Amino acid sequence: MELSLLDLWGFGPSFALAYSSLPQPDLAPARVLSDLGSRLEVVTAASPARGAQLSGRLRHTLPSHQLPTVGDWVAIADPGDPAEPAIVHHVLPRRTQLVRRAAGRRDVEQVVAANVDTFFVVTSANRDANARRIERYLTAVWDSGAVPVVVVNKIDLYDAGELAGELAALAQIAPGVAIVPVSAHHGAGLDGLDAYLRPGHTIALVGSSGVGKSSLVNCLLGREQQAVQRIDDNDRGRHATTRRQLFALSTGGLVIDTPGMRSFGLLDTGGGLDETFADLAELATACRFRDCQHRGEPGCAIDAAIDAGELDPARRDGLHKLERELAAADRRRDPALAREERARSKAINKSLRARTKVDPKLQR
Numbered sequence: 001m002e003l004s005l006l007d008l009w010g011f012g013p014s015f016a017l018a019y020s021s022l023p024q025p026d027l028a029p030a031r032v033l034s035d036l037g038s039r040l041e042v043v044t045a046a047s048p049a050r051g052a053q054l055s056g057r058l059r060h061t062l063p064s065h066q067l068p069t070v071g072d073w074v075a076i077a078d079p080g081d082p083a084e085p086a087i088v089h090h091v092l093p094r095r096t097q098l099v100r101r102a103a104g105r106r107d108v109e110q111v112v113a114a115n116v117d118t119f120f121v122v123t124s125a126n127r128d129a130n131a132r133r134i135e136r137y138l139t140a141v142w143d144s145g146a147v148p149v150v151v152v153n154k155i156d157l158y159d160a161g162e163l164a165g166e167l168a169a170l171a172q173i174a175p176g177v178a179i180v181p182v183s184a185h186h187g188a189g190l191d192g193l194d195a196y197l198r199p200g201h202t203i204a205l206v207g208s209s210g211v212g213k214s215s216l217v218n219c220l221l222g223r224e225q226q227a228v229q230r231i232d233d234n235d236r237g238r239h240a241t242t243r244r245q246l247f248a249l250s251t252g253g254l255v256i257d258t259p260g261m262r263s264f265g266l267l268d269t270g271g272g273l274d275e276t277f278a279d280l281a282e283l284a285t286a287c288r289f290r291d292c293q294h295r296g297e298p299g300c301a302i303d304a305a306i307d308a309g310e311l312d313p314a315r316r317d318g319l320h321k322l323e324r325e326l327a328a329a330d331r332r333r334d335p336a337l338a339r340e341e342r343a344r345s346k347a348i349n350k351s352l353r354a355r356t357k358v359d360p361k362l363q364r
Contacts, residue, residue, distance in 0.1 A: 005045045010115060010202050010254055015073045018092045027075040027089055032068050032114075034245045040068060042076065042086065052076055052086040065099065065109035066091065070244040070256055071202060072114045096145035098206070101265030101329070109267055113204045113244060113256050116146045118196050122207035122216065124154040125181070129166055131173045132318050135276055136264050137206060138174060139322060143272030149178045149196065151205075153212040156183040173315065175278045184215035193220070199252025209260025217257045220249055266322060267329050277319045283311070295320075 009031045019029050030042040033049060040052040052074075054067070068074050068091050075090040098112040098119065119141045123129045134150065141148040150170060155163055163181060170179050182189035196203050197220065205213040244258045274281055280302055284292065288299025294316055296303065305311040 007200055008252060009043055009248070010117075010200050011073065012200070014095060015092050015115075019073075019075060022075055022090055024075070024077075024089065026077070028078055029092075030074050030076045030086070030088075031246070032070055032072045032074060034243060035069050036243070039085070040074075040088065042074065042088075044076070044078070044086075046078070047082070050082060050086060052088050054088050058088060058091070062091070065111050069111045070113050070246050071116055071204070098140060098144040098146070098204070099267055100140060100261070101267050112206065112258060116144070116202050116204040116256065118147050118149055118201070118203045119144070120149050120151045120193075120196075120203055120205045120216075122151045122153055122205050122211045122213050124211040125152050125158045125163065125166060129170065131169070131314065132321070133208070133264075134170070135173055135318050136266065136322065138177065138276040139272040140264060140266060141206075141272070142275035148174075149180060149193075150174050151193070151216070152179065152181045153184055153216060155181045155188065156186050172279075172312070173318075174276075176275075182216070184212050184219050187219065190219055194251075197249055197251040197253035197255075200254070202246075202254040202256065204256035204258060206258055207260065211260070213257060213260070217247065217255055220253075220255055221247060222250060266325055273319065273322060273326070277315075280316065280319055 006029060011029060011031070015029070028044050028046070030044040030052065032040050032042055034041045038053065040054075041049055042052045043049055058067070068088060072094065073092040074088045075092065076086040076088050078086050094114045096116055097114045098116065099109050100112055101108065101110070119137075121134060121137045121141065123134060129152065138148050138150075152167065152170065158166065167179060167181060180189060180192040182192065184190075205216060207213055244256060246254060246256045248254055280294075283301045283305055284294065286301035287294070287297070289297055292300050292302075294300050294302040302311065302316055306313045306316065
């Protein structure tokens, strides 16, 4: 009976196994609903919501990106008195985690949400559908281990022709990703999200400030839980959510609302770029050289597609920008890798200069 209730909060087999292997059998599993800095709010099989705090050992030994955050499963000691905070002694291994570079702090990891199954990358149909920003979010989500879905909110601000064009443009930069147009204001298209709201399935909403994430959460909850701000005179939304929080839906699904992020710096990738730019990866299989960098080499299939008008050059440039950002982050963490990267870049540039001299057609 207890595990059945926990399962509603996403306590699947991997977490049950990790919990059963802990050396302290008197601890109880709990999921983090919100992170208030020095204090957490957690849910357990016995309590719908209660306060908790870290043990002294965790406070002094865990690096910041391993401290419990919204969506994490933890093991707590419950003092029995609801007025007293529970003590978190262990953080169970995460199945997925969305990580970004903390704003203003180079290469400091910040975990946005943990143990999420599906991320709704929310954009708005009026002003926020920025291709390069969406590519960045998709890369991070694929890298997290979760699955992305692009949710285009505020479609009531578009006419049918404009919306069709916008959706077609998004499909070009999100290969293999579901794109769901909705209006949180009017309720249109929300049934397209039903498949992700099943029991025990955790979704999280990410995106810029003002795209309507909190309004969507209120629609999914069926109540005005999250504060929302009216759009301004230029049809731009305003920042409303100030902290990340996990809610249970009437469908049995779970949803995490997150504050809008003005920037989303990437730190590392375990294949997220390959997923986000799967169309370019497929084209690259036809390049003449296996190590083609798609920067003017002869026989580059991506350059050929651009020249033929079949590919927007901004798509290739977006890939290069994210590659440079990730490479720079790696170099700052590993001086040896930095030296190796400099040598590799020097060799590539020398080779390109040599080819350009031999073949005048390559001169630009």
